[in-house]
Amino acid sequence: MSTLQGRIAVVTGASAGIGLATAEHLFKLGAGVVINARRADKLAAVARQIDPSGKRVIPVAGDAGSSEAIAAMLAAARTSLGGVADLVVVNAGRGLKGSVTDSDQSQWEEMIRTNVLGAAKLMREAGLGMAAAATAQGGAWVSSPRDLVVIGSVVGRHVSPFSSMYGGTKFAVSGMVEGVRRELGPKGVRVTLVEPGFVTSEFQGVAGYDPAWYQGVVDRIGPVLMPEDVARVIGVVAQQPAHVHLSNVLVRPTRQDYP
Numbered sequence: 598m599s600t601l602q603g604r605i606a607v608v609t610g611a612s613a614g615i616g617l618a619t620a621e622h623l624f625k626l627g628a629g630v631v632i633n634a635r636r637a638d639k640l641a642a643v644a645r646q647i648d649p650s651g652k653r654v655i656p657v658a659g660d661a662g663s664s665e666a667i668a669a670m671l672a673a674a675r676t677s678l679g680g681v682a683d684l685v686v687v688n689a690g691r692g693l694k695g696s697v698t699d700s701d702q703s704q705w706e707e708m709i710r711t712n713v714l715g716a717a718k719l720m721r722e723a724g725l726g727m728a729a730a731a732t733a734q735g736g737a738w739v740s741s742p743r744d745l746v747v748i749g750s751v752v753g754r755h756v757s758p759f760s761s762m763y764g765g766t767k768f769a770v771s772g773m774v775e776g777v778r779r780e781l782g783p784k785g786v787r788v789t790l791v792e793p794g795f796v797t798s799e800f801q802g803v804a805g806y807d808p809a810w811y812q813g814v815v816d817r818i819g820p821v822l823m824p825e826d827v828a829r830v831i832g833v834v835a836q837q838p839a840h841v842h843l844s845n846v847l848v849r850p851t852r853q854d855y856p
């Protein structure tokens with residue numbers, strides 16, 4: 598398998614968890630990386646930690662649900678890393694404890710805006726950019742991989758009794774990804790859905806899980822995944838030769854029985 602030398606990556610939600618680990622992993626494999634999240638100070642510290650030179654990991658703070666922030670990320674890829682982003686990881690997202698009938702409704706709009714609308718906007722802008730770049734190269738895509746990797750969830754495939762409102766957003770993501778894959782695959786863009794099971798990160802706190810409940814899950818099915826485990830999977834997807842597409846990857850802790 599190749600390294601990612603010369604690839605231009607964008608990773609949203611990179612101030613913590615899966616996004617941070619992915620940015621670090623892609624950088625170590627040779628990619629330049631634009632990183633995004635809302636907490637500007639934390640994002641800047643992550644950029645410095647991964648690449649002390651400040652040249653190949655570029656922080657662009659902002660809300661991944663906003664069109665302006667998305668435009669700024671893609672522009673930073675061009676101006677600071679020298680080209681159209683060709684490895685975009687649509688990762689920013691959040692969970693929410695509970696179902697449609699018992700989750701905290703005051704958090705629905707933010708979650709849907711980030712998980713569904715933000716993902717759709719970035720898939721659209723980055724995907725069209727990659728397809729245009731492939732066309733401009735006159736079909737050279739066979740030797741130039743281009744990737745849109747979207748983070749769904751196992752609860753976007755199997756209805757979870759403890760987080761079905763969040764799961765609904767990931768069902769939406771799953772449907773959109775397959776639609777975009779059908780549109781852009783023939784143009785040389787690999788559109789990939791990565792669906793993790795339990796990953797220990799800031800996710801559980803943000804979602805409002807009871808720590809004792811989550812510890813019970815870890816005690817029962819652990820070791821659960823760490824962000825680095827998902828990052829490695831994304832690296833494997835991106836390093837395939839351009840004509841090979843691992844389009845759907847469901848990655849669970851080995852002992853996770855359900856969902």
Ligand SMILES: NC(=O)c1ccc[n+]([C@@H]2O[C@H](COP(=O)([O-])OP(=O)(O)OC[C@H]3O[C@@H](n4cnc5c(N)ncnc54)[C@H](OP(=O)(O)O)[C@@H]3O)[C@@H](O)[C@H]2O)c1
Nearest residue numbers: 610612613614615634635636660661690750796798799800
């Ligand atoms: N952990 C799991 O068990 C699990 C399982 C399946 C799927 N996932 C999915 O994996 C993705 C990453 O989750 P994680 O586990 O790494 O969670 P995490 O540790 O909470 O990290 C989430 C990241 O997204 C950023 N973020 C949240 N809302 C944002 C917004 N509106 N705009 C920009 N950045 C935003 C956060 O940074 P700021 O707060 O600084 O913005 C943070 O960097 C999510 O899509 C999640 O749904 C997680």
